[in-house]
Amino acid sequence: MKPLGLPLPMFLVFAIVILAGSLGAIHYLIVHVLLRRPFGDEPAGALPGIGAGGERRPAEPPEGGAR
Amino acid sequence: MSGANPYFLTAFVLYLILLMAIAVWAARRTKNVMDFWVFGQKMGPMLATWSLIANFVSSVSVIGFTGAVYASGYSLMTHTILGLMLGVSGLYFVVGLVRRLDVLTFPDLVARVTGMQAARPLAGSVLLVSGWLYLVMQLVGAGLLVTAITGVPYPYMVWILGIVFILYTATGGLVSVAWTDLVQGVIMVAAVIAALAYMVVDMGGLTEINTRFAAMNPTFVDPTGGGQLSWAVIGATFLAFFGTIFTEQDMLIRIAATRDVRTAKIHLAASGAILSVFYSLLVLLGGAAAVALVGSGMGVENPDAAFPTLITRYVPTWLGVTLVLGVMSAILSTTDTRLHAIGMTVARDIYSYFRPRVGEAHLMRVSRTATVLLGLLATAAAMDPPATIIVLYGFRAVLLTSAFLIPVYVAIYWTALDGRAVLAAIVAGAVVGLGGEIAGGSIGPVPATFCGVGAAITLLLVTHWALGPRRRREAALAAVAADEGVG
Numbered sequence: 001m002k003p004l005g006l007p008l009p010m011f012l013v014f015a016i017v018i019l020a021g022s023l024g025a026i027h028y029l030i031v032h033v034l035l036r037r038p039f040g041d042e043p044a045g046a047l048p049g050i051g052a053g054g055e056r057r058p059a060e061p062p063e064g065g066a067r
Numbered sequence: 068m069s070g071a072n073p074y075f076l077t078a079f080v081l082y083l084i085l086l087m088a089i090a091v092w093a094a095r096r097t098k099n100v101m102d103f104w105v106f107g108q109k110m111g112p113m114l115a116t117w118s119l120i121a122n123f124v125s126s127v128s129v130i131g132f133t134g135a136v137y138a139s140g141y142s143l144m145t146h147t148i149l150g151l152m153l154g155v156s157g158l159y160f161v162v163g164l165v166r167r168l169d170v171l172t173f174p175d176l177v178a179r180v181t182g183m184q185a186a187r188p189l190a191g192s193v194l195l196v197s198g199w200l201y202l203v204m205q206l207v208g209a210g211l212l213v214t215a216i217t218g219v220p221y222p223y224m225v226w227i228l229g230i231v232f233i234l235y236t237a238t239g240g241l242v243s244v245a246w247t248d249l250v251q252g253v254i255m256v257a258a259v260i261a262a263l264a265y266m267v268v269d270m271g272g273l274t275e276i277n278t279r280f281a282a283m284n285p286t287f288v289d290p291t292g293g294g295q296l297s298w299a300v301i302g303a304t305f306l307a308f309f310g311t312i313f314t315e316q317d318m319l320i321r322i323a324a325t326r327d328v329r330t331a332k333i334h335l336a337a338s339g340a341i342l343s344v345f346y347s348l349l350v351l352l353g354g355a356a357a358v359a360l361v362g363s364g365m366g367v368e369n370p371d372a373a374f375p376t377l378i379t380r381y382v383p384t385w386l387g388v389t390l391v392l393g394v395m396s397a398i399l400s401t402t403d404t405r406l407h408a409i410g411m412t413v414a415r416d417i418y419s420y421f422r423p424r425v426g427e428a429h430l431m432r433v434s435r436t437a438t439v440l441l442g443l444l445a446t447a448a449a450m451d452p453p454a455t456i457i458v459l460y461g462f463r464a465v466l467l468t469s470a471f472l473i474p475v476y477v478a479i480y481w482t483a484l485d486g487r488a489v490l491a492a493i494v495a496g497a498v499v500g501l502g503g504e505i506a507g508g509s510i511g512p513v514p515a516t517f518c519g520v521g522a523a524i525t526l527l528l529v530t531h532w533a534l535g536p537r538r539r540r541e542a543a544l545a546a547v548a549a550d551e552g553v554g
Contacts, residue, residue, distance in 0.1 A: 002274075002278075004273050004274050004277055005273065005274035005275065005276070005277030005278040005280075005281065006141075006277050006281075006288055007281075007288055007289070009289070009290050010141055010144075010288045010289065010290055013141070013144050013145050013149070013290045014141075014144060014347050016149065017144050017148055017149050017152050017343055017346070017347060018152075018343045018344060018347060019343075020149055020152045020153040020156060020339075020343065021152035021153075021155060021156060021339040021340055021342055021343025021344075021346075022156070022339060022340040022343060023153075023156035023159070023339070024155065024156045024159030024160070024332070024335050024336035024339045024340075025336040025337060025339060025340040027159070027160070027336070028159075028332055028333065028336040032329075032332070039163060039327070039328040039329045039332065040163055040167070040328060
C-alpha cells in the first residue's frame with residue numbers, strides 16, 4: 001500500500017505531523033465550541049495591564065517572593 | 068548588478084515600499100510603551116494567528132528545509148517538524164495559565180516561578196544572546212537567498228534588508244510587526260501552495276512526484292532516512308525543537324499581546340493546524356524540487372541552492388515572482404519579530420530591573436534605541452559572520468530546552484515547588500546541555516538535549532526535597548499569596 005506514492009510509515013509520519021499540529025484546534029473545537037466551556041478569564045476590565053478606568057498601563061514587573 | 072533579474076528586482080522593491088507604507092500607518096497607532104511592546108494587549112485572533120505563522124516560518128526553514136529534503140529526503144518530518152508542531156499544540160494546553168500569570172516576557176515568567184527578580188536580567192541575557200544570534204543567522208540566510216534570486220550583490224542586499232526591517236520595527240514596535248506579518252503570512256502560504264500546485268500539475272500528480280523521488284533513493288521516503296538516524300538522535304532533535312516553542316521570547320511576547328485567553332488559545336490552535344499543513348506542503352515541495360531539478364539536469368551541489376534554483380531556472384516568471392515575495396515575507400516577518408523581541412528584552416528584562424522607576428516614555432526610548440543598535444550590529448555581523456557565531460547558533464535550541472523547558476513549566480503547575488530548586492535546575496540544565504553540545508553533541512551515547520533535560524529534572528527534584536518540608540510549606544504559602552493577586 002503506497003498512499004500518494006509514499007510507503008505507509010512515511011505517509012503515517014505526515015499524518016501524525018498534521019494531527020500533532022491540530023491537537024489544539026481539535027481541543028478548542030470540542031471543549032470551547034461544542035461543549036461551550038469557559039476560558040477561566042477574568043472580566044475584561046480586570047485583565048492584567050489594564051487600569052481601573054480601562055486605560056492601558058505597563059504591567060509592573062512581578063514582585064519578588066512570588067514563590 | 069548585471070545579473071539582476073528585472074522582474075524579481077521590481078517585485079522586491081515594490082514589496083519593500085508596501086511594507087514601509089503599512090509600517091508608517093501602523094506606527095501612528097503606537098501610542099505608548101505597551102502598544103510598542105505587546106500591541107497594548109489588544110491583539111485579536113486573526114492578527115495574532117497570522118502574525119505567529121509569519122514569524123514561525125523563517126528564511127532558514129524555507130531554504131533549509133527544502134534543501135534538507137533535497138539532500139536527505141522526508142525524514143525531517145520525523146523529528147524537527149514533528150517537534151515544532153507538537154510544541155505549538157503543547158503550548159496551546161498551557162497558554163491559559165501563562166496568559167493569566169500577568170507576564171509580558173519569558174524572563175518575567177522565570178522570575179515569577181523562582182520568586183527571584185534577579186532571574187529577569189539573567190534569563191533576559193541568555194535570551195538576548197540567543198535572539199541576536201538567531202537574527203544574524205536569519206540575515207545571513209536571507210541575504211544569500213535574495214542575492215541568488217535577484218542578482219543584487221550580497222553586501223548591498225544585507226544592508227537593504229537590515230535597514231528596512233530595523234526602520235519599521237523601531238518605528239511602530241509590535242503594532243508594525245504584527246500588521247506587516249499579516250500581509251507577509253498570507254503571501255508566504257499562498258506562494259508555497261501555488262508553487263506546489265504548479266509542480267503537481269507539471270509533473271503529473273503528487274503520487275508521481277513521490278514515486279520518482281523514492282526511485283532516486285529509497286531512503287528519501289523512509290522516516291529514519293533508511294536507518295541513518297538512530298531513534299536517540301531523532302528523539303533528541305524532536306525534544307530540542309519541541310522545547311524552543313515554550314522558551315523563545317517572541318512566543319511569550321505574542322501570548323502577552325493577545326487580548327484574552329480565548330484569543331491566546333485560538334491563535335495557537337489555528338496556527339498549529341495551518342503550520343502543520345504548510346510544513347507538510349513545503350516538504351513535499353522540496354521533494355518535487357529534487358525530482359524536477361535532477362530530472363531536468365539542473366541538479367545542485369549545495370542543497371541550500373535547490374530552492375533558489377527552482378525559482379530562477381525552473382518555474383515560469385510569474386510563479387518565480389510569487390515565490391520571491393513569499394521568500395521575502397518569510398525573511399522579514401521572522402527578522403522583525405526577533406528584533407522586536409530583543410529590543411524588548413533589553414528594555415523590559417534588563418534595563419527596567421536596574422532602573423525600576425523610569426517612566427513609560429523613557430522605556431520606549433530604550434526599546435527603540437536597543438532595537439536600532441542591535442539591529443545594526445546584527446546586520447554588520449551578517450556581512451561576514453565569525454565562525455563563533457555559527458557555532459553558538461547551533462547551541463541555541465539545546466540551551467533553551469535544557470535550561471528552561473522542564474523547570475519553568477513544571478513550576479507553573481507545581482506551585483509548592485521551591486524557587487531555588489527551579490533556579491538550580493535551570494543552571495544545571497544549561498551547564499550540562501551546553502557541555503554536551505561542546506563535547507560533540509552527546510555525553511557518551513546520550514544526546515546533549517537528553518543530558519541537559521535529565522540534569523534539570525534531577526536537580527529540580529533533589530534540591531526541592533533537600534530543602535525540607537518547612538521550606539516547601541513557606542514556598543507554597545508565598546505562591547498562594549502571589550496567586551491571589553493574579554486571579
